[in-house]
Amino acid sequence: MNELVTESLAGQPWLSLLTFMPLVGALGIALRQMMARRGGDGAIVAAEQKEIDGVARRVALLFTLGAFALSLFIYIAYYDRTIGGYQLVEQAAWIGGGVSYKMGVDGISILFVLLTTFVMPICILASRSIEKRVPEYMIAFLMLETLILGFFCALDLIVFYLFFEGSLIPMFLIIGVWGSPGVKELGGIKMESRVYAAMKFFLYTFLGSVLMLIALIWMWRFAGTTDIPTLQQTAFPPGAQKWLWLAFFASFAVKMPMWPVHTWLPDAHVQAPTAGSVVLAAILLKMGGYGFLRFSLPMFPIASADFAPLIYALSIVAIIYTSLVALAQEDMKKLIAYSSVAHMGFVTMGIFTGTTQGIEGGLFQMLSHGFISSALFLCVGFLYDRTHTRAIAAYGGLVHRMPFYAFFFLFFTMGNVGLPGISGFVGEFLTMAGAFKINSWIAFFAAFGLILSAPYGLRLYRDVMYGPLTKEKLMAIADIDTREMAMLGVLFVCALIFGVYPQPALDVFAPSVDLLISHYDAALAGAFGAPQ
């Protein structure tokens, strides 16, 4: 990198530029759609619509790739990996009364920013089979990217909340409008399954975050500011901490999702289009874990320590329960969705151990799950594009027709199982090492749950790939093409590199995690008289 160039550009509002870059693309697509030639009946001419669809696809890909390039540039040129505190901070007066527009990143958030910009172009590429309302679809994805990036960069509670809530809207539309067909009946009312799933997703998350909003207003009144770094230094009274912790927990536990508020996830995943599932698994679930690390642990340390046993219990139930449920699934996407809940159980368990290994393991697990689960959802999506079914029973013997697909699918299934050498192993190992420090029983049960991930993973692979090729539909099925191979290829490289050599990622986490833990331990020592 040219020193002169990076120095002269330092101090620019890089994070805001990055955050709002996809939004510019969305506006461009909207503008093009508005200027379309219309026929006598007011509808856009078919040929024109086709052209706009192509433009929308290209613009979306261009802007998501641009955002990825920009985030890499910011990371390489300006991000200092040795600092634990917030960097690239930008602040502007906004509402007043202690509320300002503030952005910044640290070791906990920067890799999620990169993960987001990395996954988004893959989502756009994976949307080729979308033919309905293409411009609107691309706008939804670009908006979603802006909202997620804003969420990870926000350093003000109100800004954070706006991005957090805002991200519900495009995802709600993506599931509800572009989801799979099907009808569901509930309480005598017939509705489309995708609408049911979208509603469930929205209401669950919304209910949780309304409680967070109340807590947020209380904190604002108490501290007189919504500045996140300041709030992290504020000592909230222990009695209030409990309620605040519970309110934030309601929001993040749903998002994570933790047992027993996880049932929206399988429905949302099954109904969402492939790219929707990818972004949901790779990024949206991480908002919960990120929230725990940004708010619960640093702002309410005493309550976090008090409620840790509850978290361990829920995490272990999640790991074992959902692994067993995954074993019984007949739908490929549902199986992977349930396995996601189990994997997120490791994250919550790790985070609330309050140990370096636990927290770094939790962060790493989230990152790794971003690669592996997206790849698995892509794998299912590729099959769905070819046969239009997700039922495991509809497949069998695919290895004879799709050797390249078989390779990638096996690799990512193994990654999901937690095979050493693939990134999934590192996070699970570290979180269990962290749990072992606290209580060996927690680690024991978590390890037991980990064993259960092998049967469902292997069963899925065996039933889909092996056996005789007898199904009529599969006789002429084609192997993955270059585009599909490229998508799986980049995820393959990431999962493999981080699996063999996780140190670079852990080095990014370390300064911020150390800072978090020293603050956490100090707060506990202050409250209980001795370090926990």
Added chain:
Amino acid sequence: MKPALKLGRFLWLDGDGKTIDGVGPDGIVTTVAAGARRIVKMQSGYLYHYAVGMLVGIAALVTFIVVRFGGAQ
């Protein structure tokens, strides 16, 4: 393998399906829908139905005020 599969099916259909969803989101939706279907019958369109309702309401309100605040003079 067989018992684990059975347990998984049980946790899925009875645990997630009937218990968590049944009591949680689906239960709430079903209750609200059933309640709405019942309460909708109150809107009969006959003026005298509404008049009786209002009369009963006023009687209840007056009774409440008299009992709660009455007898002061």
